[in-house]
Amino acid sequence: MGSSASPQPPQEDVHVISTFRGLECSICGLAHPMDEVQTFCRGCGRALLARYDLQAARKGFQQGLYRRRRNDMWRYLEVMPVTDPAAIVTLGEGWTPLLQVPRLQGQLGLAGLWVKDEGGNPTGSFKARGISAAITRARQLGIAEIGIPTAGNAGAASAAYAARAGMTAHVAMPADAPRPMIDEVRAYDADLTLVDGLISDAGKWIRQGVADHGWFDMSTMKEPFRLEGKKTMGYELWEQLDGHLPDVILYPTGGGTGLIGMWKAFEELAQMGLHDGPRPRMVVVQSTGCAPMVRAFEAGAERAEPWQGAASLAPGIRVPGAFADDLILRAVRQSGGVAVAVEEEAILEATYRLGRLEGIDAAPEGGATLAALDKLLASGWVRPDERVVLFNTGSGLKHPELRSTKPLPEPVTVP
Numbered sequence: 001m002g003s004s005a006s007p008q009p010p011q012e013d014v015h016v017i018s019t020f021r022g023l024e025c026s027i028c029g030l031a032h033p034m035d036e037v038q039t040f041c042r043g044c045g046r047a048l049l050a051r052y053d054l055q056a057a058r059k060g061f062q063q064g065l066y067r068r069r070r071n072d073m074w075r076y077l078e079v080m081p082v083t084d085p086a087a088i089v090t091l092g093e094g095w096t097p098l099l100q101v102p103r104l105q106g107q108l109g110l111a112g113l114w115v116k117d118e119g120g121n122p123t124g125s126f127k128a129r130g131i132s133a134a135i136t137r138a139r140q141l142g143i144a145e146i147g148i149p150t151a152g153n154a155g156a157a158s159a160a161y162a163a164r165a166g167m168t169a170h171v172a173m174p175a176d177a178p179r180p181m182i183d184e185v186r187a188y189d190a191d192l193t194l195v196d197g198l199i200s201d202a203g204k205w206i207r208q209g210v211a212d213h214g215w216f217d218m219s220t221m222k223e224p225f226r227l228e229g230k231k232t233m234g235y236e237l238w239e240q241l242d243g244h245l246p247d248v249i250l251y252p253t254g255g256g257t258g259l260i261g262m263w264k265a266f267e268e269l270a271q272m273g274l275h276d277g278p279r280p281r282m283v284v285v286q287s288t289g290c291a292p293m294v295r296a297f298e299a300g301a302e303r304a305e306p307w308q309g310a311a312s313l314a315p316g317i318r319v320p321g322a323f324a325d326d327l328i329l330r331a332v333r334q335s336g337g338v339a340v341a342v343e344e345e346a347i348l349e350a351t352y353r354l355g356r357l358e359g360i361d362a363a364p365e366g367g368a369t370l371a372a373l374d375k376l377l378a379s380g381w382v383r384p385d386e387r388v389v390l391f392n393t394g395s396g397l398k399h400p401e402l403r404s405t406k407p408l409p410e411p412v413t414v415p
């Protein structure tokens with residue numbers, strides 16, 4: 001059944017398979033077996049991390065097998081949690097362009113600037129990566145119904161991949177989510193609940209469904225494989241930059257899956273002996289309207305308090321509380337990074353600037369990373385001789401509400 005979901009048949013050289021061995025608690029270290037349904041730690045309730053036999057994985061990497069495989073995130077099969085490539089539920093997620101942005105780079109006076117443009121992913125955001133991995137694992141373990149609270153994009157992706165896997169998705173999202181995200185969930189015929197509130201309220205709704213109906217909870221970081229999908233962004237940066245990781249990565253942070261995931265990827269690359277030397281400094285970017293991680297970082301705290309009255313035009317970072325707040329803070333601090341909040345007006349201006357200067361139709365979360373870069377250059381935290389990667393995590397097409405308010409030109413009558 002799975003092979004029909006794959007755009008390219010598995011190729012002959014896929015003889016080095018996944019080295020997935022099991023899961024381990026990120027905090028207490030408790031081991032959890034790989035052949036059972038896993039959520040979070042049975043001991044302490046914190047997030048689980050997938051573990052691999054990296055000594056075995058390194059052989060496949062050294063032979064460069066990934067280069068001859070499919071052009072999507074599953075090319076890094078050695079460090080992905082699926083032993084049977086035919087079981088992968090895919091729509092072609094990942095392997096997105098790492099764009100040079102010379103006009104912007106010139107204006108900012110930087111030695112190197114790239115935008116990792118995730119807007120071209122299936123369902124228009126990088127949520128496709130995490131959800132492809134999670135749905136693949138869920139189907140392998142016989143799960144038929146999933147529940148997911150979302151700001152919008154994760155719900156759209158879950159609805160699509162669940163449809164493709166023949167599973168039922170229950171999606172709960174804020175009623176004021178951008179309309180295209182609501183429409184996508186309906187297009188894939190998932191069960192949609194609109195919540196008068198935030199993603200945290202949607203989370204309560206889903207928890208009830210999990211308790212009452214036994215749905216599998218795919219909430220951010222309460223399910224261990226979305227992280228594995230998103231970590232591939234780190235492997236792609238490494239491959240696309242020929243093994244020379246950037247000095248600084250700016251990441252629009254909601255639940256933090258991508259940031260924690262990339263940090264895990266860099267650790268795995270180091271353990272495989274494929275990268276030595278300094279790793280990128282990871283920057284958490286949030287809005288001043290919802291900045292729980294920034295507040296916790298600045299207070300020197302290990303956990304973050306939920307943000308009251310969260311508001312932002314960027315739904316992906318309008319997340320009052322992250323389940324893996326401790327892992328986000330740990331990654332940022334270990335990397336020598338920082339957490340920055342940017343004003344809503346600056347987010348909007350920077351989103352438009354990406355379009356005007358570079359032809360990138362960014363999601364506001366992508367714009368937020370550029371606004372944060374402005375701040376960090378002004379403060380001297382990013383130096384002009386550094387190489388910087390911004391993450392545009394979604395497509396501007398998802399945001400009709402942010403389009404230009406300039407009046408349309410009058411139609412002309414063509415004689």
Ligand SMILES: *Cc1c(COP(=O)(O)O)cnc(C)c1O
Nearest residue numbers: 254255256257258316365393394
């Ligand atoms: C979900 C989302 C984010 C935040 O991603 P996390 O990895 O959960 O922090 C950022 N941007 C967009 C467009 C999103 O959909």
Ligand SMILES: [Zn+2]
Nearest residue numbers: 025028041044
């Ligand atoms: Zn634990």
